[in-house]
Amino acid sequence: MNDGRANWRWLFVAALLPVLFMVAFDVILGHSFPEEAFKRFANALLTSYILAGVLLTGNLFFYAGSRQRPLAPIVGMSIAILAGIGITILLLSQNDLLMEANGSVRAQILYNIVHMLVSAGAMTLAAMLVIGSMFAAIVSRKPTPLFDEEE
């Protein structure tokens, strides 16, 4: 087995390389970076930050029973989430900065939530397919014995 640092570097490269290959192929086909992609990136980032924050705060609340449910971390996370919501509304209110094809800030926020659920669903299904296939590939051959049996 190689050392951990080298492995992480390889895994990072492996995650990015296919995406870069696809992007390069698209550029070869004559397509260029669409301006809307930046808006999508920013909306996805802010929405996932808020929803993941809510999820983590919920877990903090439900699993902190053994610590007499301390209030300070929940307040801290609530402030962090509120800051995220505030930044989202502020940026969406700046006319064309982050607004996609939606008529109002509220419509854009609701669209962001549903859009993220669909993207997260696609990512989950893809992860399930790959992890399932990986296990299937691992268990497809007979396990090698750990110790040679004595004659």
Add this chain to the structure above:
Amino acid sequence: MDSMLGAALLFWLPLLMIALGMWMSSSPTKTAIGRSISILGLAMVMISPWTTPSSDSTAVGQLLLNLLIPVIIMCWGLYGMVFGGHVPVQRLSSSSRWLGLGGCIVAIACLGLMHWSIMTPMWREEINPYWIVFWPTFLLFTISMSSVACVALLTLGSDRLDSALRLASLGLLTVIITIAAMTIDGAITSAEAFREHLWMASADILGIIIGAGSAIVVFTIVIWTYENTQPPPGITTPPSAEEYEHVAAVIADNLGGGEDE
């Protein structure tokens, strides 16, 4: 019913019910209730195109209905592929492995047909707007994950070249499907439109990963700050005579053994 109120009660509330049910099901005492709430919420989201047709968000309910059969076939296929192999528990017959592989291929073929044939998920007589979000994201993430899994097998495991090559075939299949979608027009989506959605999917995946990662970093900072403010634990008092007796009783129950041992 007012359209906004209808959407709130018949789409957004069931959506919250799915999340709440999943949360509750993680508790060992409320698993059954949690699952029931999630399933009820999911069913309500799926029928939302009929219960609240005026809401644009219910297109996602329509998409879920369209994807239901391929997803079930894929799950069944993966189950067969994994448990038809050399697993120590609940092993199925070896034919399950091939049936499972067939199921997965059928599921991916169904998704491909949704792009290239008349099976394309529709919404208000146009292409479902969330399908063109789902499809490129699924393809791109599958390619990326397959690549990561192959490298993980090769670098973290030992003598896993054959497994990595089998897994690479999934990545290669997805690459071929993606390149085909980038160059060959679909039934409704053109190749050029697909390429644009591929950029959006890349932006989406990157945004979701960085956003969720930021939330985890903030969460860690909040917990770390809180724990740092806590006073160090004081020196505890020695055990009382009653506690000693209790400990002795517990040890006596667990030591020794009967004459038959």
